[in-house]
Amino acid sequence: MEIPFFLFIATGIIGIYMAWNIGANDVSNSMASAVGARAITLKQAILIAAVLDFIGAVFIGSHVTDTVRKGIVDPLGIADPLSLALGTLSALLGAGIWVTIATWKSLPVSTTHSIVGALVGFGLVSGGKEVIKWNKVTHIVLSWIISPLFSCILAILIFRIIVVFILKKRSREALLKISPLLTGMTTFIVTLSLFLKTPLSQKLPLNPFTSSLGLTLIGSLLGFFWTKKLIQRKVGIEGIFRKLQIMTSCYVALAHGANDVANAVGPMATVYSVLRSGVVALKVTVPLWMLAVGGMGIALGVTTWGYRVISTLGSKITTLTNTRGFTIDFSTATSILISSKLGMPVSTTHAVVGAVVGVGLARGLEAVDLRVVRRILYSWFLTLPVSALSTILIYQGLFPIFRR
């Protein structure tokens, strides 16, 4: 069966639109705490996020992807290449529409969640409920509840530790003792995540654990001497956390690009592969140029939306202290690392929100709006059925046009 080339063009355009969305919406999530804590300015945040997101997407982003992301749908159950191409296009479009509606209604939904929902819809309409791996879907949905919860609990714990061991003492000695631990832990989480979460370890002939531990040791030592120097220069505790926080934010941006680029590029790659080979495979390769396109899309989203963030927020941002910002970043990064190690596609947005609520519950924030958290929860539950349903409708609209 002939698959028209413009189907790929259409997928490409919607894919870039999704990449734009990923960049536009998530930049504030990965960089918000650093900006809120005034560790970096909003402009610096946008620059860092755009550059690191792009680098993450192109150089660390996966070059191989499941034909249908995360194996939610068994592609062999569909078999017909046209159905697969059309379904992938519909899923991308369905997710894109939901993300757009959510953006317009300022509901914080996750692009990852939308894609998962859309793919479930696509599986349902193209192959029936047998082709969907329901245990996989349950697993994913469960992770959406567990990962923010985990990030919340972690934030409470880390914040309490910082309060008890550092903030209450306020002595230089205590700080000097704790700082290697903190820099070491940060280095460990950052490097281990980069090694495990991203396919970097497959590209480098290194054992992720030993190399992370090695880097951690170096990080701890550097942290010790660096803290000593900062103390000599009379930099306060918050100042030291400020530096740590820049590091964790950069990591979040890098990992974000590396992970989320597949949400937009994965479907593009699937259609591209079907178009070229004419058969349905379990895995498809993602060409570098496609990752670059995805990375560009994300970077574009970061920069274009970044200006809106500047103009809308202005002075409305509540100030976060660096200890809080660090706690949020650290909990988020750790929660994402552990979840993805367990094969759960989690959303950065929700891990961040979990951590913010955690610090709030630990009484570390000046004012947390729990009503917004409730709104986030609503949109969370809506995402899956809505994006699934819109995908089904789009698919049924498109299918008769192509299959004549």
Add this chain to the structure above:
Amino acid sequence: MPRIPIFRVLRKSPFDGLLEHASKVRECLSTLKEAIVTYSEGKYEESQKLSDRVVALEHEADLIKNKVLMSLPRGILLPVEKSEFIRLLIEQDAILNSAEDAVIWMNMRKTKIPKEIKEDFLRHLYKVLECTDALEKVVINVKKLVTATLSRKLRETTEKIIQEVHKKEYEDDTIEKELAKKIFALPSDPLSVFHLLKLSDLIGDIATHAENAGDRISAMIAR
């Protein structure tokens, strides 16, 4: 409006509003001081103008207070009990209500402040202002304490300043008592005595509210 969940979860701190209100209190009270001093010097017209300014500033502070209260609907999580915070804000606002009452009462009548009591009268006023100055330091510390450092040392320092507020309020009570005795001993007409007594009383209320606000903070930061 872009969707920026984390920025929306983090609300503008009501403690900033509390500090804004506190600085309005300072501005209003320093105007009150000038208004009463000029009155005691017999410059009634100038005093009236300054008093009008006190009333206007009290209104401005009221607006700040309302803005902060409106920013604390259900579902907002604060690092301290929300009810404690609100009580503190209302008590801090009550300082200005007393200041307003005092200047309005003062301008009801042009009573010459006799030489015999003038010194005590001004001492009373200055002591009240010392008390509110100390309170402002406490409020500035409370923001730091609750939202940033949580250090034990700062909490102890803050407790000490609260004790100072108490001490000054107590000293002021003594001054006020002495002043009342002297007013009764004046050879003035009963109307003047009544006017001066109540004025002294209203000025004293300012310190009482400052003391109450200090107590609120004590409860807020207690461990």
